[in-house]
Amino acid sequence: xxxxxxxxxxxxxxxxxxxxxxxxxxxxxxxxxxxxxxxxxxxxxxxxxxxxxxxxxxxxxxxxxxxxxxxxxxxxxxxxxxxxxxxxxxxxxxxxxxxxxxxxxxxxxxxxxxxxxxxxxxxxxxxxxxxxxxxxxxxxxxxxxxxxxxxxxxxxxxxxxxxxxxxxxxxxxxxxxxxxxxxxxxxxxxxxxxxxxxxxxxxxxxxxxxxxxxxxxxxxxxxxxxxxxxxxxxxxxxxxxxxxxxxxxxxxxxxxxxxxxxxxxxxxxxxxxxxxxxxxxxxxxxxxxxxxxxxxxxxxxxxxxxxxxxxxxxxxxxxxxxxxxxxxxxxxxxxxxxxxxxxxxxxxxxxxxxxxxxxxxxxxxxxxxxxxxx
Amino acid sequence: xxxxxxxxxxxxxxxxxxxxxxxxxxxxxxxxxxxxxxxxxxxxxxxxxxxxxxxxxxxxxxxxxxxxxxxxxxxxxxxxxxxxxxxxxxxxxxxxxxxxxxxxxxxxxxxxxxxxxxxxxxxxxxxxxxxxxxxxxxxxxxxxxxxxxxxxxxxxxxxxxxxxxxxxxxxxxxxxxxxxxxxxxxxxxxxxxxxxxxxxxxxxxxxxxxxxxxxxxxxxxxxxxxxxxxxxxxxxxxxxxxxxxxxxxxxxxxxxxxxxxxxxxxxxxxxxxxxxxxxxxx
Numbered sequence: 001x002x003x004x005x006x007x008x009x010x011x012x013x014x015x016x017x018x019x020x021x022x023x024x025x026x027x028x029x030x031x032x033x034x035x036x037x038x039x040x041x042x043x044x045x046x047x048x049x050x051x052x053x054x055x056x057x058x059x060x061x062x063x064x065x066x067x068x069x070x071x072x073x074x075x076x077x078x079x080x081x082x083x084x085x086x087x088x089x090x091x092x093x094x095x096x097x098x099x100x101x102x103x104x105x106x107x108x109x110x111x112x113x114x115x116x117x118x119x120x121x122x123x124x125x126x127x128x129x130x131x132x133x134x135x136x137x138x139x140x141x142x143x144x145x146x147x148x149x150x151x152x153x154x155x156x157x158x159x160x161x162x163x164x165x166x167x168x169x170x171x172x173x174x175x176x177x178x179x180x181x182x183x184x185x186x187x188x189x190x191x192x193x194x195x196x197x198x199x200x201x202x203x204x205x206x207x208x209x210x211x212x213x214x215x216x217x218x219x220x221x222x223x224x225x226x227x228x229x230x231x232x233x234x235x236x237x238x239x240x241x242x243x244x245x246x247x248x249x250x251x252x253x254x255x256x257x258x259x260x261x262x263x264x265x266x267x268x269x270x271x272x273x274x275x276x277x278x279x280x281x282x283x284x285x286x287x288x289x290x291x292x293x294x295x296x297x298x299x300x301x302x303x304x305x306x307x308x309x310x311x312x313x314x315x316x317x318x319x320x321x322x323x324x325x326x327x328x329x330x331x332x333x334x335x336x337x338x339x340x341x342x343x344x345x346x347x348x349x350x351x352x353x354x355x356x357x358x359x360x361x362x363x364x365x366x367x368x369x370x371x372x373x374x
Numbered sequence: 375x376x377x378x379x380x381x382x383x384x385x386x387x388x389x390x391x392x393x394x395x396x397x398x399x400x401x402x403x404x405x406x407x408x409x410x411x412x413x414x415x416x417x418x419x420x421x422x423x424x425x426x427x428x429x430x431x432x433x434x435x436x437x438x439x440x441x442x443x444x445x446x447x448x449x450x451x452x453x454x455x456x457x458x459x460x461x462x463x464x465x466x467x468x469x470x471x472x473x474x475x476x477x478x479x480x481x482x483x484x485x486x487x488x489x490x491x492x493x494x495x496x497x498x499x500x501x502x503x504x505x506x507x508x509x510x511x512x513x514x515x516x517x518x519x520x521x522x523x524x525x526x527x528x529x530x531x532x533x534x535x536x537x538x539x540x541x542x543x544x545x546x547x548x549x550x551x552x553x554x555x556x557x558x559x560x561x562x563x564x565x566x567x568x569x570x571x572x573x574x575x576x577x578x579x580x581x582x583x584x585x586x587x588x589x590x591x592x593x594x595x596x597x598x599x600x601x602x603x604x605x606x607x608x609x610x611x612x613x614x615x616x617x618x619x620x621x622x623x624x625x626x627x628x629x630x631x632x633x634x635x636x637x638x639x640x641x642x643x644x645x646x647x648x649x650x651x652x653x654x655x656x
Contacts, residue, residue, distance in 0.1 A: 091550075103566065112551050164552075
């Protein structure tokens with residue numbers, strides 16, 4: 001799964017655009033990043049996703065050059081940049097706080113990086129104008145940061161980081177400070193801009209929705225390690241661990257034991273569900289292995305009548321109904337006390353409405369659950 | 375009894391301010407008195423600028439004023455430069471060993487009795503002169519060094535407070551955009567802490583300008599600062615020109631305080647506004 005996009009440019013033979021090679025970062029005895037290896041391709045939007053303290057920001061800061069890895073190496077475009085200071089890296093960063101210089105105008109902020117490279121004032125001004133036009137901030141050149149709204153500041157920060165056309169743009173929680181509506185709009189602008197400029201993006205976020213919509217690939221991190229790397233679909237549909245399944249979206253997790261494991265199907269005995277979960281592919285695991293069955297709420301169907309299928313159905317009472325507008329979330333309590341979450345899209349306005357305290361059947365397809373190690 | 379209460383409050387306010395400022399105001403008024411006797415108001419010939427004229431024709435006073443100004447300016451500059459470095463060490467290098475001790479030692483002169491500071495500096499200067507022959511005798515140099523020592527403590531507190539509020543990521547952003555650390559200091563950090571540096575300079579200037587206790591220990595013959603001159607003159611009996619001189623001293627200090635206050639208030643207001651905008655973004 002980690003090596004999905006292995007088509008490399010012929011110019012740098014086997015070396016991917018960005019390679020993080022067995023990088024470890026310790027602060028005293030605390031291991032913030034632990035033996036992380038990661039390849040990022042040119043033109044990708046790669047998202048590092050994880051809870052706070054998982055090491056994603058430390059990894060980003062090592063890419064920027066603010067922290068030096070304790071062990072391991074980082075290559076950008078074939079060059080070892082492990083010990084290169086931030087001011088000599090072809091990398092720019094958009095900070096979570098935007099970090100706009102309060103004593104400079106918008107134009108001075110955006111021109112700052114160019115001026116450090118010795119670009120003449122007039123050339124810099126031209127590039128600044130072009131960049132500000134790209135982020136729809138024409139005419140704001142002489143404003144000070146405190147005269148801008150949150151969304152405008154975010155775009156100035158983006159313009160400042162992109163105006164030097166870095167090989168790699170690092171974004172630390174790029175949409176974290178924006179409200180929901182603005183965030184949705186900015187997400188698409190960000191992707192458009194990335195496509196237009198072809199700059200490789202590495203985004204750090206704790207917001208899974210942000211990661212899913214922005215990323216072409218994402219890596220889920222926990223306690224300094226990368227648990228899984230893959231496309232948003234891979235991560236959502238085929239999580240490789242209990243943590244990933246639970247972290248991305250909501251999920252029902254049932255512990256069980258493998259009883260039958262054939263190439264075309266397997267059975268997992270789940271005490272909590274009171275049945276043998278039937279899965280229509282083999283898992284080639286050790287016999288009697290202790291596993292967890294992960295089942296997304298939207299993959300479970302509900303019905304008042306007994307469904308035609310024999311496998312994978314359970315009966316229970318509706319104990320909770322939450323109407324969310326686009327969908328409705330149900331809480332089903334099975335006869336043995338297990339709680340199961342189910343979501344149903346509200347397709348028809350006059351659907352049969354299940355109410356609390358109704359007796360229902362819950363059932364799912366054999367290809368819906370995912371088996372992960374316990 | 376609201377009106378009674380408010381009348382009491384108003385009385386206390388007036389009384390308090392009178393207690394604080396009446397002596398100074400009377401001194402200022404009497405500096406325009408024509409009479410030779412300090413306590414007698416000569417209504418016939420007052421007000422007069424005679425004492426001010428006399429002041430400016432008195433070489434002794436002019437010389438002392440010049441020395442005071444020079445010492446205050448140089449020691450304020452020195453103190454602010456050292457204080458900026460110390461503040462950086464205290465704010466930026468949070469984890470260096472004995473940081474707490476360093477912070478304590480830097481600011482201790484604020485609470486140390488001036489007599490102690492003065493005496494210890496005097497002993498140091500005497501010892502230094504014996505060992506290495508510098509400073510040769512006591513005078514403007516020793517006064518300046520002594521003033522730097524105690525002004526430093528106040529300047530560190532002011533600059534440190536401001537530096538602590540400077541967002542570290544601003545410096546990182548500048549570095550990320552290609553500025554080397556030294557350049558980052560000049561174009562990002564320094565402009566951001568400049569208001570604090572300015573008010574620390576003003577504060578140090580006033581402290582140095584006013585000081586008499588420490589100065590008395592470390593000054594030598596031929597180097598008399600203005601406060602020392604006033605003090606020695608008063609010991610021989612209060613003459614009216616002292617009123618004029620003191621009025622001018624108060625004037626200089628008030629101007630410094632007003633400038634420092636305005637600078638600090640303006641940056642404070644700007645910061646509050648920035649914070650408000652940042653909070654209620656969009």
